[in-house]
Amino acid sequence: MKRLVLLGGGHAHVHVLDALARTPLPDTEVTLVSPYPRQLYSGMLPGWIAGHYTLEALAIALTPLAERAGIRWKPARASGLDLDARTVLCDDGARIAFDWLSIDTGPTTDPGPISGSARHALPVRPIEDFVTRIDTLITAAGHAPGPPTALIGSGAAGFELALALRARLPQLPLALIGAAAAPLDGFPARLQRRARRLLDQRNIRWIGQRRATRIDADGVWLDNGQHVAAGHVLQVTGAAAPGWPVDAGLATDAGGFIRVGPSLQSVSHPFIFAAGDIAAYADPRPKSGVFAVRAGPPLADNLRRAIHGEPLRDWQPQSRALYLISTGDRRAMAAWGSLSAEGAWVWRWKDHIDRAFMRRFAHHGG
Ligand SMILES: Cc1cc2nc3c(=O)[nH]c(=O)nc-3n(C[C@H](O)[C@H](O)[C@H](O)COP(=O)(O)OP(=O)(O)OC[C@H]3O[C@@H](n4cnc5c(N)ncnc54)[C@H](O)[C@@H]3O)c2cc1C
Structure with a gap:
């Protein structure tokens, strides 16, 4: 055997x-x-x-x-x-x-050279732990306007999570911190500009060209000495x-x-x-x-x-790869190399692909 x-x-x-x-x-x-x-x-x-x-x-x-x-x-x-x-x-x-x-x-979530992250940040991985803690955050913020929440990492995942949180919690003060000039670093410039505008429209504070250096119980310290007040810090800083x-x-x-x-x-x-x-x-x-x-x-x-x-x-x-990035409002952006598109139809397309993937592994009882 x-x-x-x-x-x-x-x-x-x-x-x-x-x-x-x-x-x-x-x-x-x-x-x-x-x-x-x-x-x-x-x-x-x-x-x-x-x-x-x-x-x-x-x-x-x-x-x-x-x-x-x-x-x-x-x-x-x-x-x-x-x-x-x-x-x-x-x-x-x-x-x-x-x-x-x-x-x-x-x-695993890349902790980067950010001190205090193990103690104070909520990393996106393991996803099971993240889901439990986000659920608690959402429930608490649903009852009272929660403390500001900061997200570190403005790649596709961090950007999507910020917009998703905004869709769920319209009153929650939110900040997105990224090392590049605009969110969605590496994606077509048109999408980056669109992503930047979306943050403004959704009242998400964009803190670009800044790296987090330390996280404490009160928020995030940046490489220029600035402190971003936050009660919760979500870390979406890439794969390690x-x-x-x-x-x-x-x-x-x-x-x-x-x-x-x-x-x-x-x-x-x-x-x-x-x-x-x-x-x-x-x-x-x-x-x-x-x-x-x-x-x-x-x-x-x-x-x-x-x-x-x-x-x-x-x-x-x-x-x-084709990237489909949801924007929290049943709309999404698509990027394929240098090509990009956006709209409600892109979200329906993404939703269709995602559900079809899930159906393949649904339990059929034998
Ligand atoms: C918010 C978010 C959105 C994303 N959206 C997209 C997207 O739309 N499209 C896309 O292409 N990518 C997306 N990604 C990236 C995508 O999640 C990863 O590329 C993908 O999960 C990698 O798959 P994997 O099989 O390598 O690992 P995983 O999906 O991480 O699966 C690994 C599994 O192994 C288990 N495991 C971990 N450590 C151990 C261990 N030591 N022993 C035993 N088991 C272990 C875990 O519990 C998990 O079940 C997204 C990522 C995030 C965070």
Whole structure:
């Protein structure tokens, strides 16, 4: 009997679970190690905050998927790997042996050089914790005008979250802090200008070209000495790698993300595969759910091939991704390379794509 361990129930692994439910692997015992019985789909998270979706609408139930595939679920978080013993070390002290390991654990929120963030900030990851704490914030602010809330990080996720919070809490004083001159750094200039105007229209204070250096109980200190008063500080400062891949001795890129070849196999340890944001692809791509989702089918195929001793297939991620950025009002912006668009139809398009993704993993009862 061979042992395959799936670490994390991320966007690529939900496809692997589904593929294994459809066509089980003979003579292979499969274990899913995941701290939660569900995977929250980040693409719909701002829509949940804005009040457009229930939490159930963005939850992929991992345990029924695993059950259908005859896979054991180990509720734990990996805290390390022993590569010589081929063992996953779990945060509850358990050790899980494997012959093959596939990793799709996503990133952590990059704390950056901001002191006090561990104590005072609310990082967007783990998303399960974020959702619980945001729910508390929304409930409290619904009863009384809450203390000002600041968001650090003005990429697509930070921008979407700011507008979603505004849609849900029209009276909440909100500030968005970003290092670039306009929000949506890296997106077409037209979208950046539009994003900037939207912040003004929605009464969200924009603090651009500033880096947060310290967070305390009263708010955020910036690199020019300015203090931004805030009772809550949400941190959306991008994706960082957890420490355990480097500590285990896996080959990683400079950021600590696991280096994989075109077959998604670790370049240093061929019995390990990685996909999604935790992976540094041979042909690098931005950290984005699109590439995690797209890696699912080649990962499922190559895990099967590896276990059967067949040659692996190379995967070439698409060169660019379509970004659909919701603006809290059932409208959205689209960016595809240098092309951009905006409108209610873009939101309907995004909503359609997101719901179709969720339907693929809905539990059909067998
Ligand atoms: C607010 C927000 C909105 C976003 N919107 C979009 C969007 O519209 N489009 C887009 O392309 N991208 C979007 N992103 C980016 C997207 O979330 C990530 O790129 C995507 O989640 C990466 O998928 P993944 O499978 O690598 O990891 P994840 O989705 O993070 O999944 C990892 C899973 O592994 C589990 N896990 C973590 N650590 C461990 C461990 N040590 N042991 C075991 N299990 C573990 C986690 O609980 C989680 O279930 C958004 C991000 C945010 C924060």
